[in-house]
Amino acid sequence: MNFVVDSMGGDNAxxxxxxxxxxxxxxLEKDDIITLVGDSERVGSILKEYGYRDHRIMIVHASDxxxxxxxxxxxxxxxxxxxxxxxxxxxxxxxxxxxxSAGSTGAVLAGGLLILGRIKGVDRPTLxxxxxxxxxxxxxxxxxxxxxxxxxxxxxxxxxxxxxYMEKVLGRENPTVGLINNGTEEGKGxxxxxxxxxxxxxxxxxxVGNIETRELxxxxxxxxxxxxxxxNAVIKLTEGLGLMVLREIKKMYLDSPRTKVGALFxxxxxxxxxxxxxxxxxxxxxxLGVKGAVLxxxxxxDAVAVRQTILKSRKYVEEDVVGIIxxxxx
Amino acid sequence: MNFVVDSMGGDNAxxxxxxxxxxxxxxLEKDDIITLVGDSERVGSILKEYGYRDHRIMIVHASDxxxxxxxxxxxxxxxxxxxxxxxxxxxxxxxxxxxxSAGSTGAVLAGGLLILGRIKGVDRPTLxxxxxxxxxxxxxxxxxxxxxxxxxxxxxxxxxxxxxYMEKVLGRENPTVGLINNGTEEGKGxxxxxxxxxxxxxxxxxxVGNIETRELxxxxxxxxxxxxxxxNAVIKLTEGLGLMVLREIKKMYLDSPRTKVGALFxxxxxxxxxxxxxxxxxxxxxxLGVKGAVLxxxxxxDAVAVRQTILKSRKYVEEDVVGIIxxxxx
Numbered sequence: 171m172n173f174v175v176d177s178m179g180g181d182n183a184x185x186x187x188x189x190x191x192x193x194x195x196x197x198l199e200k201d202d203i204i205t206l207v208g209d210s211e212r213v214g215s216i217l218k219e220y221g222y223r224d225h226r227i228m229i230v231h232a233s234d235x236x237x238x239x240x241x242x243x244x245x246x247x248x249x250x251x252x253x254x255x256x257x258x259x260x261x262x263x264x265x266x267x268x269x270x271s272a273g274s275t276g277a278v279l280a281g282g283l284l285i286l287g288r289i290k291g292v293d294r295p296t297l298x299x300x301x302x303x304x305x306x307x308x309x310x311x312x313x314x315x316x317x318x319x320x321x322x323x324x325x326x327x328x329x330x331x332x333x334x335y336m337e338k339v340l341g342r343e344n345p346t347v348g349l350i351n352n353g354t355e356e357g358k359g360x361x362x363x364x365x366x367x368x369x370x371x372x373x374x375x376x377x378v379g380n381i382e383t384r385e386l387x388x389x390x391x392x393x394x395x396x397x398x399x400x401x402n403a404v405i406k407l408t409e410g411l412g413l414m415v416l417r418e419i420k421k422m423y424l425d426s427p428r429t430k431v432g433a434l435f436x437x438x439x440x441x442x443x444x445x446x447x448x449x450x451x452x453x454x455x456x457x458l459g460v461k462g463a464v465l466x467x468x469x470x471x472d473a474v475a476v477r478q479t480i481l482k483s484r485k486y487v488e489e490d491v492v493g494i495i496x497x498x499x500x
Numbered sequence: 501m502n503f504v505v506d507s508m509g510g511d512n513a514x515x516x517x518x519x520x521x522x523x524x525x526x527x528l529e530k531d532d533i534i535t536l537v538g539d540s541e542r543v544g545s546i547l548k549e550y551g552y553r554d555h556r557i558m559i560v561h562a563s564d565x566x567x568x569x570x571x572x573x574x575x576x577x578x579x580x581x582x583x584x585x586x587x588x589x590x591x592x593x594x595x596x597x598x599x600x601s602a603g604s605t606g607a608v609l610a611g612g613l614l615i616l617g618r619i620k621g622v623d624r625p626t627l628x629x630x631x632x633x634x635x636x637x638x639x640x641x642x643x644x645x646x647x648x649x650x651x652x653x654x655x656x657x658x659x660x661x662x663x664x665y666m667e668k669v670l671g672r673e674n675p676t677v678g679l680i681n682n683g684t685e686e687g688k689g690x691x692x693x694x695x696x697x698x699x700x701x702x703x704x705x706x707x708v709g710n711i712e713t714r715e716l717x718x719x720x721x722x723x724x725x726x727x728x729x730x731x732n733a734v735i736k737l738t739e740g741l742g743l744m745v746l747r748e749i750k751k752m753y754l755d756s757p758r759t760k761v762g763a764l765f766x767x768x769x770x771x772x773x774x775x776x777x778x779x780x781x782x783x784x785x786x787x788l789g790v791k792g793a794v795l796x797x798x799x800x801x802d803a804v805a806v807r808q809t810i811l812k813s814r815k816y817v818e819e820d821v822v823g824i825i826x827x828x829x830x
Contacts, residue, residue: 304744318682318690352648352732360648360729383737387744399690402682403730404737407713411741414634414717419749422769432765439752439759
């Protein structure tokens with residue numbers, strides 16, 4: 171397999187991207203390769219720094235970078251030599267198997283649509299994000315922010331594509347699907363959620379009904395369906411609250427010699443809690459509904475996150491998620 | 501002042517409601533009274549149990565109760581002798597100054613609309629909820645769930661009414677107003693948030709722009725504006741995550757004799773963190789935009805929550821929030 175990685179995207183690029191690739195290649199199979207797309211001089215010098223000289227990490231030069239501040243569609247159309255456009259073209263041309271980037275979410279989405287194209291019958295591709303559930307396996311939230319405004323049929327599509335991803339990539343058999351709503355009873359919600367409920371109810375999916383966000387930490391469904399505005403709010407709020415809790419716990423323990431002693435008794439457990447909250451472990455967020463395997467990594471990804479995304483993307487390709495979605499949506 | 505309290509609403513009614521009233525009356529002024537609306541026999545027997553015999557807690561008998569399962573508007577129309585309908589009528593007739601209930605949110609909202617009526621010029625009254633910000637004073641979220649679908653002008657109204665409440669009741673001078681959106685830059689969002697942004701920008705309010713939910717714990721704005729679907733999702737997710745964190749920390753400490761010892765070093769601080777997360781301390785959520793002071797208490801309120809809501813409702817009345825909103829919206 172050829173894992174194509176945007177080496178210029180994210181807060182800590184290209185350093186952590188290259189470092190993550192070096193970590194990943196050691197765990198990949200003998201005939202796997204990683205293609206780093208980006209400024210070949212900078213990427214090359216980092217590889218050199220790490221003393222890496224194997225041929226299994228290749229560089230494809232891209233002279234341009236799309237930043238977070240640029241209008242995505244315009245940037246993808248104009249910056250033909252950007253790492254995102256070049257990386258996606260490698261997948262489109264069959265030279266790469268999966269593309270991943272920690273760069274501009276908008277640009278990765280726009281690139282997926284414009285370069286790879288939508289799968290036939292899919293109205294709106296979705297960004298699906300793994301969501302930490304403490305003490306359980308993660309859920310998958312779709313849409314996680316790609317489509318702020320949705321129609322009911324979009325939510326049904328997200329549910330179909332998300333279920334396939336959960337089953338094939340995360341091995342969740344016959345995954346349950348829940349719809350975020352402002353009450354659990356049928357008939358609750360906005361016109362969007364009411365109509366989506368009916369579509370999901372009639373579908374062949376394992377639909378378990380409405381769920382309130384209060385229940386998200388109780389592992390109520392494998393696949394959590396919502397519009398991208400709400401999905402974005404849920405994911406970012408979870409991140410913000412997670413950071414706040416960790417900050418408060420740290421503050422609590424650093425308060426005095428006495429509390430510092432207290433910390434020693436539970437530090438392993440605290441580390442474990444932090445670990446579970448950490449998006450980095452889960453690998454990137456797939457963009458489902460485009461004609462190719464694409465993953466968006468968190469902008470603040472470190473080398474471990476990059477490594478995990480590369481390693482966990484194997485099943486996305488090997489299980490032919492894109493092909494199965496194509497069949498299912500037809 | 502006469503504080504009118506629905507003694508039949510909430511998970512633990514009427515016991516905790518009566519208990520909360522007894523706690524509150526001790527801290528109120530000499531000429532204040534509390535009117536408990538509900539089953540006079542049950543309420544009377546609880547008062548007796550507590551040995552309460554002062555005349556400053558009065559009972560107004562209501563033979564009926566509106567439950568959470570009933571269709572709110574229909575229930576308010578039909579159950580003339582319910583505690584919610586009777587309590588609101590006391591305020592409408594000028595016999596009570598403020599009404600509060602831990603019962604059905606929908607019924608309190610519908611009752612506010614049907615019995616007290618909308619303030620002239622207000623399109624949609626809003627349920628505004630105080631939102632815990634750890635280490636800071638709380639923010640106010642409007643709408644907290646009364647209006648799942650909103651027009652841009654509704655969000656502007658919520659902002660105006662919420663700002664007045666924050667200034668008059670919580671003493672927050674020239675309160676800042678933020679709009680929940682899926683990005684901080686102007687021009688981000690759905691058609692609703694884009695148009696609401698423009699209205700807020702042009703208003704005389706202290707508008708600080710878009711805010712992402714990731715920032716809610718950083719005290720970015722005093723008044724947080726959003727549609728009721730998103731507001732509901734944010735508040736319930738915060739509750740769910742708060743409960744999860746407390747559960748995990750408890751589990752962590754109960755794990756072994758060693759960790760139990762660790763807990764002793766920080767238990768005061770943990771209690772303080774829990775306390776800050778606790779909605780109970782903040783008093784109820786005002787329904788702004790109706791012709792009278794109305795507060796919705798959390799369904800799981802205990803006696804402390806009831807007491808706090810009664811005590812904190814004084815300013816809502818004394819500062820004439822309803823009158824000021826009436827002037828401001830005109």
